[in-house]
Amino acid sequence: MEECTALQLRDGIARGQYKSFEVTERIFERIERREATIGAFISTFKEEALEKAARVDSNIAAGRKVGSLAGVPIAIKDNLATRFGTTTCGSKILANFAAPYDAHVVEKLEAADAVIVGKCNLDEFAMGSSCENSGLQKTVNPWDASRVPGGSSGGSAAALAAGMCYGALGSDTGGSIRLPASFCGVVGLKPTYGRVSRYGLVAYGSSLDQIGPFGRTCADAALLLQAIAGHDERDSTSIGETEAPVPDYLADLDRPIEDLNIGVAREFFEAEGLDPAVERAVREALNIYEGMGARLVPLSLPHMQYAISAYYLIATAEASSNLARYDGVHYGHRTGRPRDYLDVYYASRAEGFGAEVKRRIMLGTYALSAGYYDAYYLKALKVRNLIRQDFQAAFERVDALCCPTSPEPPFKIGQKVDDPLTMYLSDIYTISANLAGIPAISIPCGLADGRLPIGLQIMTPAFTEDRILRIARMFEAATDYHARRPELKL
């Protein structure tokens, strides 16, 4: 059953073929064996998980109705608030923070009878592309322990790739679900902004942040999205059922889309630092779609080249405001012996935040400061509008856009940590979808050197997650990249 997908496992448990308790025990055996190397989890909840699994088993045995994820071991990113354990955001400033409430998605997972096994490592406050910015621990790529798992949701992706859960949740502000999905060889979906409630997701860039699923297959991503999508009045940017009803994502998943038009922007293959192995795999993927009858439509997204600049001004501006709350007063780290009340702020923040978080707070503060607001922040918001208009124009002609998720396969640990700007360029393909608010998925589409995962990114118009999943599923059904697993000698 280790090789089961979440959907197969769910059905097997429901039929009585598997016991959730035994499945969960096996998961913890694997965690105990592999975690010392992988480092995916900041905290695990063995006792609670086994209790929950036993409860699900007895409900099923008694013929009671159970939820859509009944008995399935799931991991979540540690920037999602939980009443149990801690919610650290990978930061020293929140190392001991115990949230007084559950995030909306955590309530939804529990209502679906999922078994939450642990909370996963991330770049501090979700700021990073490699997971190396975590203030608490290191996570490695299960495919090659000398390489990064991608970020910021690197722990979630690594946990899934290493078989330490059957599905996971992450958050994505500029690529933080898709990049680790690409690097770890799993499926990762960033839904439309507003599709999933952000209530209880610790804020980074509030106009860009979105929670989404990781799965081994498109069906697993669909299953998890189904469980967490929908309106929640506690997030005023969560979209109502009347404006955008949540469809049944699994119902038509296996039905290919006829007369599929895939847009291929010229800019996709002109990006700086595009690795030849990635280009080859993505062009091959496009050929596979063509072979299934899809039409490839060349087009242009002329403002895509400005996406990183716009993003790193907007996201950091929002972050500088969001992270002002960590002041050592109400919760989180407070400096030991403050000289005066101002020193509580200055020293607590200096001691609690890591270098990248400080850098982004500084950049955002600068972009919002008197004399620079118009030149940087406001300019970036205008360029954001142009980027969105590029997508709107493209989607009048095509059903979807396909490109690499990352310009290169997973890179070496330490390779980019000293050069923030080079690290930012890892997000060159993923950032536009956040700026435009549209859904985007990364699916496995190849292995560089036969062993390093490569991801294909698909983007579609807002609130068409059903379409994006069906298009992704077409590729998955025609290939076996999703079934490849890292060789773990653990």
Added chain:
Amino acid sequence: MSEKLTAEQVRHVAKLARLACTDEEIAEFTEQLAAILQYVGQLEQVDTADVEPLAHCLPVHNVFRRDEVRPSLTNDQALANAPQRDGEFFAVPKVLDDASA
């Protein structure tokens, strides 16, 4: 946009952001932020004369709820993570000196 970022400006920004920085950090941030600002300076090339700023991508604007009392966190829950607590209050170092009190 194109003027070079100075250590003095970075020190000012650190103050606005309430971040204590060592001289080494100021030097490092000055160099790194200057490189990032030079990169984002490419936005100057984009003609945005007739473009509205886009703060978010949603069609929704104000969202209202009924103004009614609902359950919320108890005092103990709200204070559970306090670095320092004094009865029902968050404790902090004195903000006003005795003369101005």
